[in-house]
Amino acid sequence: MTVAAGTDTPARPAARHPARWPVLAVVCLVQLAVVLDNTVLGVAVPTLTRSLGASTAELQWIVNAYPVVQAGLLLTAGSATDRYGRRRMLLAGLAVFGLGSLAAGLSTTTGALIAARAVMGVGGALLTTTTLAVVLQVYEGPGRARAIGAWSAVGAVGYAAGPPVGGLLLAHFSWGALFVVNLPPVLAALAAALLLVPESRGAGGGRPDLPGALLSTAGTAAVVYAIVSGGEHGPSSARVLVPAVLGVLALAAFAVWERRCRHPMLDLGLFHDRRFTGAVTGVVLITFGSTGVLFLLTQQLQFVRGYPPLEAGLRMAPFALTAVALNLGGPAARAGARLGVPGSIAAGTALLAGGFALAAQAGPGYGQLAAGLVLMGTGCAVANPALVAAVMDAVPPDRAGAGAGIDGTMAELGAGLGVAVLGAVLNARFAALLPAGAATGSLPAALAAAPSAADRAAVLDAFAAAARAGQLAGAATVLAGGLTAALLLHRAGRPPRL
Numbered sequence: 001m002t003v004a005a006g007t008d009t010p011a012r013p014a015a016r017h018p019a020r021w022p023v024l025a026v027v028c029l030v031q032l033a034v035v036l037d038n039t040v041l042g043v044a045v046p047t048l049t050r051s052l053g054a055s056t057a058e059l060q061w062i063v064n065a066y067p068v069v070q071a072g073l074l075l076t077a078g079s080a081t082d083r084y085g086r087r088r089m090l091l092a093g094l095a096v097f098g099l100g101s102l103a104a105g106l107s108t109t110t111g112a113l114i115a116a117r118a119v120m121g122v123g124g125a126l127l128t129t130t131t132l133a134v135v136l137q138v139y140e141g142p143g144r145a146r147a148i149g150a151w152s153a154v155g156a157v158g159y160a161a162g163p164p165v166g167g168l169l170l171a172h173f174s175w176g177a178l179f180v181v182n183l184p185p186v187l188a189a190l191a192a193a194l195l196l197v198p199e200s201r202g203a204g205g206g207r208p209d210l211p212g213a214l215l216s217t218a219g220t221a222a223v224v225y226a227i228v229s230g231g232e233h234g235p236s237s238a239r240v241l242v243p244a245v246l247g248v249l250a251l252a253a254f255a256v257w258e259r260r261c262r263h264p265m266l267d268l269g270l271f272h273d274r275r276f277t278g279a280v281t282g283v284v285l286i287t288f289g290s291t292g293v294l295f296l297l298t299q300q301l302q303f304v305r306g307y308p309p310l311e312a313g314l315r316m317a318p319f320a321l322t323a324v325a326l327n328l329g330g331p332a333a334r335a336g337a338r339l340g341v342p343g344s345i346a347a348g349t350a351l352l353a354g355g356f357a358l359a360a361q362a363g364p365g366y367g368q369l370a371a372g373l374v375l376m377g378t379g380c381a382v383a384n385p386a387l388v389a390a391v392m393d394a395v396p397p398d399r400a401g402a403g404a405g406i407d408g409t410m411a412e413l414g415a416g417l418g419v420a421v422l423g424a425v426l427n428a429r430f431a432a433l434l435p436a437g438a439a440t441g442s443l444p445a446a447l448a449a450a451p452s453a454a455d456r457a458a459v460l461d462a463f464a465a466a467a468r469a470g471q472l473a474g475a476a477t478v479l480a481g482g483l484t485a486a487l488l489l490h491r492a493g494r495p496p497r498l
Helices: 020-043 045-052 056-084 086-105 110-138 142-172 183-196 210-233 238-260 268-272 274-304 309-315 317-329 331-360 367-393 397-433 443-449 453-491
Strands: none
Touching: 020 045, 020 056, 020 086, 020 110, 020 142, 020 183, 045 056, 045 110, 056 086, 056 110, 056 210, 056 397, 086 110, 086 183, 086 397, 110 142, 110 367, 110 397, 142 274, 142 309, 142 317, 142 331, 142 367, 210 238, 210 397, 238 268, 268 274, 274 309, 274 331, 274 367, 274 397, 274 453, 309 317, 317 331, 317 367, 331 367, 331 453, 367 397, 367 453, 397 453, 443 453
């Protein structure tokens, strides 16, 4: 059941909500802005270095302040969404995200920009949890699978669109435009949410779980920071080990506290449900492999094929466009209805892994790479909505925000680990394949030290082979994660609804 906008009284069934498609458009617009801010800064690092005189450490914080804060707050944001109202928290998230974007665009120092990015992370956490919770509140029945598919596809669009959007903006405007561009969609979403989005909240009561919120936020943020820092400082660095250990201790304390708390923000009993365990396992492993592979693929396009960031991003477009077309057009939802959730996850991840492998082995032409990208988009369109449905169906309806927070947190952890681990595979394999006497440490350093064109070609061949190895490892992880999740969900008995 949903409730009328601005009230907490029951209204007509969610499947008949007259504005459900405009509401979906609003939440997808919001989700796109949130995901874009995770990827759009990748092409702006040189510009920020020149304009702000940022050091390497400051650049790291500029890039990571947003995802670290967002990941740390997802569980807390999900709990707040259920307790205080999904529409109310959606509006709050839009306001915070918009103010943070404006402050970032007007920043004149690295410290101000880092602080603004952290504020945006707070808004991003609220928006990630509320958008999915609103979709589940407004849609029931056959339309829900299509709506979840659209929400999921937006993530693929945001990931793929970040570099080309960033490149286009930097080609015509100053770097502040990367953040100010968020304001029009935020303002449009605020107006639409006020008019269209119904209010709803969970049935739980009791005191807010403040200790749980503090422990989960600190623990998750510390672990995510350690993961994203590992690529630059190395896994044995104190700057990685210290936050990792502190984060794990905080999360262990969080688990102990949640078991004893009378009104916990996270019901740990969910992890005894094989449906939930299977779905979460799939989210972590599939996101691990997918994000890591896409990270390596973008590097291969730029460093090996020589595409500038904008062209590299545009050549990745078939992936996102295929996922969007299949989800919005309905084929993915119809396939999901026939296959069921376990079958959709297994088939979708097989297609996704096959697309990764095909793209990894692509030659200098674009045809095989494009075919791999289309296959990737098809797998994403089939598997992602089923994964989201599996997670959310295992969570009580009045805890939809908490379920969205768990889903988002697991995805953030998987993504961070994927980039860190597969990046380490790339670096180790690259060092092993370099010609004898070549400089190690990074591709630019090896190329700069190569004495001849033949040596530079050998260095590029070594990097290409290393990237291929990392991508194939990621493809195997995606397939293993999908099959594991499908098997656990099949064995759980009652299949989730799609």
